[in-house]
Amino acid sequence: MHASFVPVIGLEVHVQLSTASKLFCRCSTAFGAPANTQVCPVCLGLPGALPVLNRRALEFALRLGLAMGAEIDTHCRFDRKHYFYPDLPKGYQITQYERPLCRGGSLEFEMDGTVRAVRLRRAHLEEDAGRSVHAEAYVGQDETLVDLNRCGVPLVEVVTEPDLHSPQEAVSFVAELRRVVRALGICDGQMERGSLRCDANVSVRGVHEPADEVHTELKNLNSLRSLQHALAAEVKRQIDLRQQGEQVAHETLAWDSVQHQLVALREKESAHDYRYFPEPDLPPVRISKRWLGRLRRELPELPLARKRRLQRLYALPGVRAQMLVDEPGLADYFEEVAGLVGSPGLVCNWVTGEVVRIAGELGVSVAEFPVAASVLAQLLMRVKEGLLSDYEARQLLRNSLSTGRPLGQVLAEQRPPATPQEVAKAIAEVLTEHEELLARFRQGKEELLHFFLGQALKRLGGKAPPRQVMAQLREMLAGPEPRAASGDSEGSA
């Protein structure tokens, strides 16, 4: 990046809420249904149909607002935004213009090991439009098909202040926002499905200049990679222009992720007048203090705070802590198991390794992971105590999953750990059986100690932790000889 110019970037992120039904009707929001099957008079905008607000969507938006510390407008309302387009059946979008649900607030994110913050300008609820399909195999030339399944799906549009100063920062922010919405359980964060879509406003300014009024708008940044590349390309383009002494013109550009370049959109948009006015079909929203209070109390710890706490409390490496907070539910699972087992390092390796791997193989989320934390804790307890090797534990877990026999039951059926008496008996038997070797041991061939240990463990059949057996073995070897046959013992090692 050129040293004498600073990029100034603000983002508008559309967060698609994962409610079961749409914002103003009861149609399903499920992704991937056949075109135009999840529609009704309301989301089709048929004459005579009226919108009714989905309280759940409002609740999801409130969670996000509260998590970001925004000021909630308890009397917010909806507005209509007008434009003509075939995938907008009513000729207007129901959104929030003058009285957005959330104003202000901020979101912290980490980049290069330091914590930064972006101020938020506003966040509001709105309905999505349908999808115009131009370039698919089944669409004829000069033909556009419209799928209205997405029409009316709830979105929260989060608008940041222009606080981001590099493409990398923008990417880190969006990645953090994605973690937050997933942790809040309000959005699945699947960017490839359009669950999180970014537009960016970009300008560059000289290091000591005030921010430039003129910015360009980048649309269609629908993956972190697109965001990174498009911003980098646009920042470079603007710096090049400025260095040649030219002005940057206001324009709207879209990122073509196939051609890997920015494409200018038709500039008719500048003439747009959306003719906003308050939506008369929806009375102003009333949000009670009590409801807000409850939602605030129910907020989970946010991913970044949690990551830092996990690092501090369990002495986990940053990468591992990040893995734990990246997957919703994983850190909860980890903390529950770690609380029972101790040994956070061991538990973390298991949870971020085997548990994630198996969940992936089964195609389930961590919340749906078939082994309860308390059961996994029993397993890992045995690993910790040395009753099972890592390998054996993994075998047990996988066997239980493949046979369908609950792991808890499998573990319960294993014989209980050997008592010290049983261990002593086993050791005594081994020593008796190998009198000759014992004699050689006593003559100084100390490596035989491990032979005895191995034999004893074998005899105990894994029922006793090696450490305990070793301790008892040493003790017994140090004690008076069982048979007191010779007096030349050196005593304990």
Added chain:
Amino acid sequence: MTREGDYSRLRHLLLRRELSCHEVVSSCLRRIEQSPLHAFVSVAPELALRRARTQDAAIARGKVGALTGLVLGVKDNIHVRGWKTTCASRHLRDYVAPFHASVVSRLLRHGAIILGKTNMDEFAMGSSGESSFFGPTRNPHCLERVPGGSSSGSAAAVAAHEVIAALGSDTGGSVRQPASFCGLVGLRPTYGRVSRYGLVAFASSLDQIGPLTRSVADCALLLRVIAGHDPRDATTRRVPVPDFCQELDRGIQGVRLGRPREYFQPPLDAEVGCAVDRTLAQLEAQGAVVQEMSLPLTRYAVAAYYVTCTAEASSNLARFDGMRLGERIQCHDLDGTYVASRSHGFGQEVRRRLLLGCFVLSAGYYQAYYQKAQQVRALLAQDFARAFQTVDCIVTPTAPTTAFRLEERTQDPLTMYLSDVYTVPASLCGLPAISVPCGKDGKGLPIGLQVIGRPFAESMVLRVARAVENAVGQQ
């Protein structure tokens, strides 16, 4: 002596089985067939006759609903599933409603028989019925005159006994003004009293569905059936629905009636004013207390109304763009297709209002027009609230004149808009208001008296209307 509702009299005959629903429907159909009024856009004779037979069978089994055998016309901007809803527009002339309006479901559940869809001003924009794509409706009291609008067909049909009652929609007076012109009772309920689900929106913050009937009793009965909270319409209110019929005859002893002087000034026709004042005197004789009063902001109401309703209309009608809805006129590009389809599909009055509406909402003008209109609206509501601290109802003429001649005002939209001058204030403030006949002018044309009440005080409004009805019966 109080006047029994037309339907209640008919109901007795039906229940005593001296008359059958089938006969009632048949006689209505005969009238429609011979009618010169053009009150209907579509009639469904077979369906209505079949339903009449079902009702007759139900009566025979002793199963009787509140509206059994009530033959009804429904304004053609209210959905009846499987029937066309044209809004009297070229754009929707083939549009078939995929669902019932909530009011229609309720009426059918109580045994009403819908006979057909009534003519109207295109998209309810008009005060004379003349903007219908299908041609104007005539006033049964004088065929050279308009029946009023926009619920022109509903009013004409009821007045000519082509149906027993009809549903209209009232945005700025579209039930009350035609009721006045046709000598009927027409009620605009409190905003939020009756569900708008299934009513094709003209101006969402103003539209209310209301009954047009030949008697106050029938009006009360219909209101009782259609009123109430509807989960499909977020603007309906959870306010208890009283039995309006029970309270009709409580009399008006001690009821304070306000006579706002702004409503008795030009452009008021002298004969209309006299008729209203004469009736007020009779109400006083029945025990009411009439008070002179002032609603000083009245003169801003028409302007505020037309800004508001055109703005909302420009939004509500955006969906008729030739893509999924309305007739498409294909052009070389998308914008061209929009322009051509919308220019082709909408009539002149609708186009005029849509352009006005887009203008008052556009950037740079929003504050000066739309927002200003909403401020006027809020002040007007305060005006009324203040007035209702000292009076129970406000009594005014419904319209400045009686029915005017066809084509008399079509070239002069401003004069046309001024025929709404007395009805729009209640609309803007969401207040219940009724028009009830209070005599005739020298030409024999009906004169309407308007009673405006407090929000959700339809009971009181109906009681006063009933008193007017009784008084006029003695004239």
